[in-house]
Amino acid sequence: MKKLLLIGMHAVWTLLLGLQGSRDVLAQSQTEILVSALEAQDKGDDPKAIELYEKVIKEGLVNGHLYYNLGISYFKTQKIGEAMAAFLAAKRYLPRDPDVKANLKFVQSKIADKLEPSLASSIWKRLSVFVDWFTKKELIIACFVTLMLVSSITFIGLVMPRVEVLGRYGWFGFILPILLGGLVLIKEFQDPRWGAIKFQDGAKVYSGPGETHTLLYTLQVGAPVYLTGAERQSYLPIEISDGKKGWVLAAQVAYFGEGKRDR
Amino acid sequence: MPQMISKLILGFWVMVWSAALSAGTLTAELDRTEGPIEEPFVLTITIEGNAASALDLPKIENLQFYQRGSSQQHSIMNGKISKRQIFTILVQAEKPGVFTIPSLKMEIDGKPESSLPLTLRVGTGGSAPSQTNPKTGDPGEAGVDDSTQGSSGDLENQQVQAFKNLEKTGGVFVIRQCSPTSVYVGQQIICNVRIYHPGNFNSGQKVPENSPEFRRFMPEGEKRFNQVINGRRFGVIEVTEIFVPLKDGEKVLPSFTLDAQVVSWEHRKNPLDKFFDRFGGGAFDFDFSFPDTKVIRLTHPENKTEIKPLPKAGQPPQFKGIVGTFDLSASINKTQVVAGDTVTITLSLSGKGVLDTALEPQLGLDPSIKQYADKPEYREKIDRTAGVESQKTFKIALVPSKQGNYVIGQVAVPIFDPQSGQYRVLSHDLGTLVVTPGQAEEKLYALGKVAEPSKQAVKEQGKDLFGPHEIALLGGSHTLGLKAIQAMAAVSLMGLASPLLALVWMGRRRRKEGDIAGSRRSAAHRHFKAKTKTALLHLEGGRCEEGLSLLYRGFKEFLGDLANTQGAAMTLKEIEEFLKQRSFPEETLKKLVHLLEKIERVEFSGQTPDKEVALRWLQELETLAHGVAS
Numbered sequence: 001m002k003k004l005l006l007i008g009m010h011a012v013w014t015l016l017l018g019l020q021g022s023r024d025v026l027a028q029s030q031t032e033i034l035v036s037a038l039e040a041q042d043k044g045d046d047p048k049a050i051e052l053y054e055k056v057i058k059e060g061l062v063n064g065h066l067y068y069n070l071g072i073s074y075f076k077t078q079k080i081g082e083a084m085a086a087f088l089a090a091k092r093y094l095p096r097d098p099d100v101k102a103n104l105k106f107v108q109s110k111i112a113d114k115l116e117p118s119l120a121s122s123i124w125k126r127l128s129v130f131v132d133w134f135t136k137k138e139l140i141i142a143c144f145v146t147l148m149l150v151s152s153i154t155f156i157g158l159v160m161p162r163v164e165v166l167g168r169y170g171w172f173g174f175i176l177p178i179l180l181g182g183l184v185l186i187k188e189f190q191d192p193r194w195g196a197i198k199f200q201d202g203a204k205v206y207s208g209p210g211e212t213h214t215l216l217y218t219l220q221v222g223a224p225v226y227l228t229g230a231e232r233q234s235y236l237p238i239e240i241s242d243g244k245k246g247w248v249l250a251a252q253v254a255y256f257g258e259g260k261r262d263r
Numbered sequence: 264m265p266q267m268i269s270k271l272i273l274g275f276w277v278m279v280w281s282a283a284l285s286a287g288t289l290t291a292e293l294d295r296t297e298g299p300i301e302e303p304f305v306l307t308i309t310i311e312g313n314a315a316s317a318l319d320l321p322k323i324e325n326l327q328f329y330q331r332g333s334s335q336q337h338s339i340m341n342g343k344i345s346k347r348q349i350f351t352i353l354v355q356a357e358k359p360g361v362f363t364i365p366s367l368k369m370e371i372d373g374k375p376e377s378s379l380p381l382t383l384r385v386g387t388g389g390s391a392p393s394q395t396n397p398k399t400g401d402p403g404e405a406g407v408d409d410s411t412q413g414s415s416g417d418l419e420n421q422q423v424q425a426f427k428n429l430e431k432t433g434g435v436f437v438i439r440q441c442s443p444t445s446v447y448v449g450q451q452i453i454c455n456v457r458i459y460h461p462g463n464f465n466s467g468q469k470v471p472e473n474s475p476e477f478r479r480f481m482p483e484g485e486k487r488f489n490q491v492i493n494g495r496r497f498g499v500i501e502v503t504e505i506f507v508p509l510k511d512g513e514k515v516l517p518s519f520t521l522d523a524q525v526v527s528w529e530h531r532k533n534p535l536d537k538f539f540d541r542f543g544g545g546a547f548d549f550d551f552s553f554p555d556t557k558v559i560r561l562t563h564p565e566n567k568t569e570i571k572p573l574p575k576a577g578q579p580p581q582f583k584g585i586v587g588t589f590d591l592s593a594s595i596n597k598t599q600v601v602a603g604d605t606v607t608i609t610l611s612l613s614g615k616g617v618l619d620t621a622l623e624p625q626l627g628l629d630p631s632i633k634q635y636a637d638k639p640e641y642r643e644k645i646d647r648t649a650g651v652e653s654q655k656t657f658k659i660a661l662v663p664s665k666q667g668n669y670v671i672g673q674v675a676v677p678i679f680d681p682q683s684g685q686y687r688v689l690s691h692d693l694g695t696l697v698v699t700p701g702q703a704e705e706k707l708y709a710l711g712k713v714a715e716p717s718k719q720a721v722k723e724q725g726k727d728l729f730g731p732h733e734i735a736l737l738g739g740s741h742t743l744g745l746k747a748i749q750a751m752a753a754v755s756l757m758g759l760a761s762p763l764l765a766l767v768w769m770g771r772r773r774r775k776e777g778d779i780a781g782s783r784r785s786a787a788h789r790h791f792k793a794k795t796k797t798a799l800l801h802l803e804g805g806r807c808e809e810g811l812s813l814l815y816r817g818f819k820e821f822l823g824d825l826a827n828t829q830g831a832a833m834t835l836k837e838i839e840e841f842l843k844q845r846s847f848p849e850e851t852l853k854k855l856v857h858l859l860e861k862i863e864r865v866e867f868s869g870q871t872p873d874k875e876v877a878l879r880w881l882q883e884l885e886t887l888a889h890g891v892a893s
Contacts, residue, residue: 030738031734031738034734034737034738035734038731038733038734038737041731061740062740062741062742063736063737063738063739063740063741064741065732065736065737066737068731068732069731069732069737072728072729072730072731075728076728093741093742094741099729099732102729103728103729106728135741136742136743137741137742137743140743140748140751141751144751144754144755147755147758147759148754148755148758151758151759151761151762152758152761154762154765155761155762155765158762158765158766158769159765159768159769167762167765170762171762199699200599200699201599201600201601201699
């Protein structure tokens with residue numbers, strides 16, 4: 001019986017070690033690709049760098065620096081729309097990074113349409129001032145930490161009669177994680193859906209999904225667009241910073257980010 | 264005196280006759296009675312007086328009437344207004360023969376009037392000699408004698424030649440000056456035609472004359488001025504003709520021929536002359552001069568011109584016969600287009616020369632670009648001095664079917680410039696047309712079925728971008744994985760649950776503590792009840808003092824059990840405080856304290872109360888104890 005128990009424990013241990021090993025191999029492979037991509041970028045072989053960066057992105061790595069580097073290569077290969085989308089993605093994960101801000105501003109100055117990657121709605125705008133300062137990951141962690149802190153304090157207050165006051169007023173502390181949770185939701189609904197027009201001659205925006213609908217306006221390459229919903233009949237519903245809405249051919253929009261396939 | 268009387272009588276008669284003369288007249292005259300079929304006759308109809316109806320010309324088979332003008336004169340004679348109308352009508356026979364124009368009838372001044380019938384003989388072409396005017400004796404067709412026609416361009420020479428024939432033409436003559444006299448095929452020749460007249464030129468009808476060797480343009484408007492030649496004053500009407508030769512060689516320009524209506528004043532014999540002569544008419548100096556209109560065919564000396572062929576040397580292969588001084592402008596409405604969309608190229612030739620026959624320039628484009636030429640727009644301005652200036656605009660719609668960069672390059676239009684005598688190639692660079700994939704192709708790119716071509720529209724090299732971030736930063740994930748989120752959610756739930764669990768635990772603990780206190784209270788109450796029973800036995804046995812003492816101690820022990828203290832040692836003050844803390848009703852508390860004081864007084868004073876009173880006290884204390892226990 002003892003032997004059987006030992007054999008079982010060994011098997012479980014081996015399986016766990018194997019899983020960890022395969023994860024390490026995968027991480028090592030990604031690192032090699034990223035090193036090659038950086039080398040290609042240094043040599044000026046930006047198409048190669050793009051290919052390698054996109055390979056890593058397709059494998060599921062979400063990293064703001066990665067999108068930032070990808071945006072540089074896209075810009076150097078004169079793909080302004082993709083560069084804008086990549087920098088917007090980088091800003092999502094590195095909101096306080098000065099390099100990302102500078103490059104995004106630079107690319108913005110090169111596009112024909114003077115549009116901002118933010119919505120015209122005043123509520124969103126006011127909230128986004130604060131929300132944009134943090135990543136979603138940071139907000140989630142902050143929400144988690146404060147929740148744990150407030151819970152612990154309240155628990156201690158309830159359990160220990162000496163610090164009964166903590167138990168009595170600790171409940172008010174739960175407002176903080178609730179607020180942070182709300183910001184996470186805002187971030188979830190607002191931030192990750194910004195893309196950019198990648199079609200060099202500009203994209204025609206229709207009143208509905210398809211060319212049979214009324215042509216509303218045309219967006220030039222690089223114009224930032226907020227994706228308001230899911231793709232329908234190869235068209236994406238969009239909104240731009242001045243409040244105009246419409247549908248644009250999905251193939252003409254560049255988008256990078258978690259949760260959705262890169263276009 | 265007798266002369267005076269005779270003149271008065273004569274004046275009276277004149278007045279009477281003038282009244283008679285005021286009756287209207289209708290006359291019809293032909294310029295000649297015979298002539299060839301190609302030369303129209305001129306019929307002049309004169310109406311003197313007020314006609315009741317309009318002139319109605321008869322309808323004669325094979326004879327056509329064309330009214331060419333009319334004039335009207337009013338004169339006042341002896342206080343009466345007389346009216347005179349002259350109609351000039353061209354009579355054209357459709358075939359040779361003898362025609363009779365019947366008597367014309369009209370009601371004039373209320374009386375029927377009629378003209379004499381007229382007969383005219385029309386011969387075959389050239390068979391009928393030019394007849395003398397039946398009225399004046401002047402030739403019907405007059406002009407500068409062929410033998411005297413000089414070479415083109417020499418104004419003075421032409422004027423000298425024309426002066427020789429002034430008598431025949433009623434003083435009217437035509438001179439034409441053309442320049443240049445040596446041109447290339449397609450080059451413009453501008454001719455100024457001057458009609459000189461001594462003031463008697465009424466109107467003119469240009470005889471059409473076409474030539475297969477020249478194109479002819481006539482700008483609108485005319486120039487009028489006066490000129491003195493050889494001491495004679497002439498009114499001059501100057502018109503301009505522009506010729507564009509189509510064939511080379513020594514050519515004579517088509518002539519300018521004019522059927523001019525020339526007015527001549529003639530002294531007619533007056534029917535009253537005899538009457539006036541008979542009565543010493545010298546006293547009445549009447550001038551009966553009447554205007555007469557003649558149609559004279561005028562022409563000018565021929566203008567000989569040397570037409571040179573376009574030189575073969577240096578002729579560009581794409582030359583399509585455009586001759587003139589031109590400029591080329593070209594534009595393209597967009598240089599970037601989606602495959603399948605339309606681009607419009609506009610080519611415009613403009614300048615001095617005739618472009619109406621100019622052909623569309625050829626664009627050497629890729630066969631994948633379809634071309635659709637629009638109908639060219641042509642504008643022409645004919646100026647008296649500058650000649651013909653024209654503009655021809657070609658619009659060509661291009662529809663590229665495939666993506667790519669297409670060099671349109673130079674659009675070239677070769678022309679021959681007659682000013683320099685050389686060929687020139689007008690050109691304009693239209694650059695490159697960048698064709699991006701259409702939506703169908705774009706979808707293929709999106710699906711990865713077709714490799715997206717690299718684009719070159721943006722020239723930025725990213726010099727102002729900040730550089731890439733280092734490898735150490737690229738590794739970690741900036742997002743939370745599902746497992747991490749699940750773990751955090753689980754921990755969060757636990758964290759959130761912990762104070763709640765603590766709350767539950769606290770509640771249970773307090774309830775438990777409450778239960779202990781309650782059981783203690785019940786036990787104390789039970790103990791008190793037992794003592795009460797014993798006290799009751801004492802009281803019923805007549806041992807009131809013992810019974811009340813037992814009841815008093817039992818109650819204090821009961822309170823001591825509740826307060827977790829030694830009840831026997833509790834004073835009344837302490838009992839009162841304890842029960843106040845337990846929120847015991849104040850009224851009941853007063854009753855209790857008062858009762859306890861009475862029992863205590865019995866115990867310490869030795870005054871034994873009645874059995875009845877003692878039993879009532881016991882009952883009251885038992886009730887109050889029950890209240891404290893609950």
